[in-house]
Amino acid sequence: MDLEKLFKPKSIAVVGISKKNPLSPGRIVLLKNQYEMNVKVYGIYPTGGEIEGIKLYERLERLPEIPDLLIIAVGPDDTIEYIQECADLGIPSSVIIGGGFAEIGGKGKKRQEKLEKIAFENDIAVLGPNCLGVYAPPIVDTIFLPTERITRPPKGSVALISQSGGVLVDQFFVKFNERNIGVSTAVSIGNRAVVDEVMLLEYFSRVDPETSNIAFYLEGFKEGRARKFLQLAKESEDTVIVFFGGKTREGKIATQSHTASLAGDYKIIYDALRQHYIIQPHSERELLTCLKVYDVLSHRRNPFGDNVITFGDVAIVSVSGGHAVLASDILKKYGLNAVRFSQQEKRKLKNLMNPIAAEIASFNNPIDLTGSVLDTDIENIIRYLSDIERIECIILLLLPYPPNISFQIGRRIANIIASKNKPVVCFVPYVPKYSLIIESLELANIPVFHSIKESVQAVSALKERTRVDNLKLKNIFWE
């Protein structure tokens, strides 16, 4: 099944447009693609006419061309008729927004079987039903929520596939945007009657050149598809990340009424995924942290260099003792290791600082530079630590409160990191007045987090990717 027409259509048609209700899903999709996206848009309306400047065609066969993608926003029985029309006319792909299929059981299940039969027999890439569909910037957007109501993430390296549309546009889009994580394509799979996680993994791994990280939010694998998924993940050159909702009994009850899937025994799934080089964050925040770091590593201007290897040996640099304590706590929880400095290194570190701060600073690991720190102290320390080979990564807890830290500090640090290629992750509090510092780091692709925990998680994510990449390399070697 060719998914390229689904994600990179040259033309789309929309059915299920209301002339009366400006908030009907079909109408919203029609208008947002016409006015916000880069695709040729056709609207279908039984009596023709026009809507907000867009000419409407009475039937699909009246269109001047066969569209690449049909977006269906009508009731379930009519939906099946439209899929049959796709088959008859040779429309290669479709997004079905509406529900009334397997998720309601009984007759809905029958409907879905009918739908699947037509799609598979005619090789139509059907996404859904019961989904938000595709957001593939800058080409197409089938999300039926008004754009001004939601938040869109920037363009980047992550293909994001979610079994829940709500989680996609809220948990992910909002937080991707906050964290500046870029998506290549975002997909809401709904009931995944036809296009499922396996096909998507295959497409994004093998076909799509824009994707280098493939992230799934799933409540369970589609029945009978887990084995194939694992095999593809193991072979993928991209980084594959899977996060499961519905891990507990309560979660499972919710899942079953939500998208009619079976969550399975989580522990067994976890081990199997790990053996197939799939990265599995433990929480949604951890997932976001992983993706932020991997998106940075996929960037053409990756400040950490091409070959980031981190087994978890870290130096922590803080301007606040309390933050250093918190970071040390979390480091331990994540199984990471604060390297020990020799007496000579400690002396050297002390000598690099202004005399007032040098007296009160602490040069264990974590290093506490204290509130008497100057910009140049931070520069000197980062530069020195970057050259110590056994330090694989530096966590910089950068509080801009000490009076002598200037607004140049972000740029200054960015320059050092770019020249040293040592991974440095920063914590800077999320306060609007410090956006100048945050932006100067982010512009240089240095990941900035707004909690201490996330900055530690970022190192853990680097470590996990090192593990997976090494296994993949070994695999190639033995083949």
Added chain:
Amino acid sequence: MDLEKLFKPKSIAVVGISKKNPLSPGRIVLLKNQYEMNVKVYGIYPTGGEIEGIKLYERLERLPEIPDLLIIAVGPDDTIEYIQECADLGIPSSVIIGGGFAEIGGKGKKRQEKLEKIAFENDIAVLGPNCLGVYAPPIVDTIFLPTERITRPPKGSVALISQSGGVLVDQFFVKFNERNIGVSTAVSIGNRAVVDEVMLLEYFSRVDPETSNIAFYLEGFKEGRARKFLQLAKESEDTVIVFFGGKTREGKIATQSHTASLAGDYKIIYDALRQHYIIQPHSERELLTCLKVYDVLSHRRNPFGDNVITFGDVAIVSVSGGHAVLASDILKKYGLNAVRFSQQEKRKLKNLMNPIAAEIASFNNPIDLTGSVLDTDIENIIRYLSDIERIECIILLLLPYPPNISFQIGRRIANIIASKNKPVVCFVPYVPKYSLIIESLELANIPVFHSIKESVQAVSALKERTRVDNLKLKNIFWE
């Protein structure tokens, strides 16, 4: 020792002002109190003169009155001389900003002993050394960081005591502000040579009428003071919350060089605290969530009524199936329970909704109202659930993305909650364009969280407070 002069001084004097360096700690403190706070301010400078419009006195004894509080921002040896002057002149309290005491060991330790001797013999309430001191709005602020660099929390019910100044102004002030949690007084205790956690617990429990929640961020108890602390906590009518940094070995190493304390064996401490009715969050985020909820409960206009009792029986209402799944997962982790609805209740719930949404919505617990939801559906469901007695708390996952949800929704829900007095905690995504909805809930003192996890933590916090309050009641009964 009387701490009232420390936290509510009528006049303060500042020593350690630089005429050359506008960023010297003493000068920053002098100016911010003069121009931002409500206290009479005197500056001390050896040759007198004036600075930015403030007359400077040559020595303490030249002041026209004995100040209530002396803020000391000079080197450690001069500091001790100033404390002796406090004794000689009868100045009842002091904040020592600078370091060079027990935290550096050796001669620093000796200095601190000398300091303690003078303070205890003369009954001077000394805060510090090595601290940021006091932020007691609107009266006094001894934090030597320029106000425009930091964030100040709103006024409220929480006395916040931190062993780390950096954690206080960053982790807490920033996040209190984001979450709209109010402080009565914030205290950075530094080395706590004299004024320590025990005196502060006593003062805020027994003396300060503005405080009803007392929160500590500690890295360990002061030696020999744990027993007294626990006893006071057990007797306190306020809610006492303790969060420990430095729980792990790595954390402890950081702690010892930071404020020269011993973190102790965490597990033993945990159990002892629990037996003494102290609430112990497991993470910093959980701490913030607790404080937000308790601050709301302490408010004169508390929308949940006077007697909030929650053993953890919850109803979850969502407009997104995926969010419902995530919330169920987390609910389980926190040992909370989604109540089961009877068939009759499910029918009733279905009948309360608009016919389109009713067909596709799911009425298990979690309830998934779907993207076809209207404002009135949410109102009806919340109103109905509020009347079911066995539901102790409602978690509302309110995504404003569905096109028919209006900007009125916050106010509408707030009105129902205020009339029903059933605890409802809301999740609304943190997106600037939805601040109208968030504010309308917050204005009615309904706690809004921006992650699903925090909204579940909030219920767990209510449950924990129920446990503690019941124990306290029992205690009174048996006495």
